[in-house]
Amino acid sequence: MDKMTQPLQRTAARKGSNEGRITISDVARAANVSTQTVSRVINNKGEIRPETRQKVLDVIASLGYRPNPLARGLATNRTATIGIVVPDIGNPFFADVVRGAEDIARERGYRIFLANVDQDPDREESTTWAMEDMRVSGILICSPRQPDERLAAMLSRLDRVVLINREYVPGAVGAVRLDDLQASIKATQHSIERGRQQIVLLAGRPGGPAFRTRLQGFREAMAAAGIPVDERQIIFCTSNPEGGYEAADRAFDTLPETDALICFNDLVAIGAMRACADRGIRVPDDVTVTGFGDTILARMVQPSLTTMHQPGRKLGAGGVEMLLQHLLGEAHEPEIVVASKLVIRESAP
Amino acid sequence: MDKMTQPLQRTAARKGSNEGRITISDVARAANVSTQTVSRVINNKGEIRPETRQKVLDVIASLGYRPNPLARGLATNRTATIGIVVPDIGNPFFADVVRGAEDIARERGYRIFLANVDQDPDREESTTWAMEDMRVSGILICSPRQPDERLAAMLSRLDRVVLINREYVPGAVGAVRLDDLQASIKATQHSIERGRQQIVLLAGRPGGPAFRTRLQGFREAMAAAGIPVDERQIIFCTSNPEGGYEAADRAFDTLPETDALICFNDLVAIGAMRACADRGIRVPDDVTVTGFGDTILARMVQPSLTTMHQPGRKLGAGGVEMLLQHLLGEAHEPEIVVASKLVIRESAP
């Protein structure tokens, strides 16, 4: 049980005391009221005589009082904080999700507690517990790779979790996600329509639902066009530029006729394009490359990237909104699906 | 935590407040000891008879007890948490800093409380307060743009802050930074040595110290080479691809002879290269482009980016280490300066 032995160091401070910070009693004393009255004022609860209220507010301002969220949390078992768990802060898509969440959260008086788990399911789980321990009001989880069963197990012990960019799983408050299946279909169709013969899917890491959906969309689009799929056309990769580079490399080794690459995300696509360049393969003439995400880089890289636009900001904002509705007991959809559309640029015109 | 270590116990849900969660008293009762003993066990404090200790640990495990960090924090006025404030989670350099910090923090039993402030000084300040309110053990701040005076003011009201990537300011625990001045000099020198005549600095946003240092290095290198600097060679920009795009555009409008661009960071460089491409300007033949950061993208974009390598991970790790040393009362340097070296790739051979 070493995990819970937490180092609580102390500087030269005396006791666990409050190092001269203003407390609610200080305010109460200075305003000649009880602490409850102060509490009521800062929480806008109950009826308070306007004069009393104003006096308390004045004292608060002049003393520079800031409520102690830990004490509050201990008393109420809740903090005005929303946790966000992202698998990879290096991915601009998640950066957008976070921004969207922050926008709404801030507006509604909540703080964001952001955690990066670097694609590690164990870290994801322990992080989630830690947030729960901190009595966050709710958690947004972007968990593209956690298997359904494990996620369901987590949810069964967790309350108030909104799933970002994955299908609703019972036990969650709800899910806000992109229509990944349609996106995958559209991306594949586009390559088919442009007459590409040997389309390869750089599919991400196997196991997670994102992977499955991409794959399914790919297969469906190919089947609909009557094109048989060789299993070698599906290549696993980590979801970053290196992964894309290696996967594209493998694609060209295995299937030299490859003339289109559908990539798990923009980062993978960038890596794949680099692999093409290093082999003297021209994009888009010899091979077209399609990404997912339409992150800011897509417009900027060369050739610019054809990619499925995925409004991450909307997902984050929608997730927080759903959570807050839930907290307020308001009704809401269990699942919000946001469509993504293809943005055609140079890499796959 | 294991899902099977969850006994169906539920002590009549006291006041519904703690929703049936296990408390230290539950453990104490079940183990026939006082809460104090349990506390000692989980904190590895004081001497405890091994049998007692083991018994407590067993009960903790079987009950699935997890200490309430809020209660702990309230009692000790400290939580085993380190805050990190980054100006822009979309920037891969900061992602690296965060990862480095997480590595060490996790290893030492601390949690990371990450906050994004989107380059907004006000948000930076309020976020910092919120962290302080949460009684974090310390804060790492990456604050490239906050003016010295304002930062100093913040520090005067804050304890235990480590500055990341900026010079030591009195009041801070210390600073861990790159040798930005040398980096800027080296980058400029490289362009000079390769015979570039009209070198333009895309300098970032004015006001912050990062900006100043880049500028100073640029001027010093130019002066050392006896090249006069036209003020139009210094262009402000936001530190993202769009900023780079616009700034490069302006550079070519103003000084058509421009044949080298030194960019505030890799993202700016990517935007600048795109601007070149859109104008039919060849990189590196017509114009060389140099970035800062050597983020993962630098290797992958086309042409690949010559850039100053900045080991973000080291900064984050070093920052946490310095903070922990400080908390333990150990001596440490006030400032750690990490050298960055030029990585030569295609954009400025």
Added chain:
DNA sequence: CTGTTAGCGCTTTCAT
């Protein structure tokens, strides 16, 4: 080595 007694700062009953 272990237990007892007080809080930490805030909110929640209940009174008034």
Added chain:
DNA sequence: ATGAAAGCGCTAACAG
């Protein structure tokens, strides 16, 4: 409309 008392779960101080 306001106050008094009683915790929330944990740790600090001082016994023993």
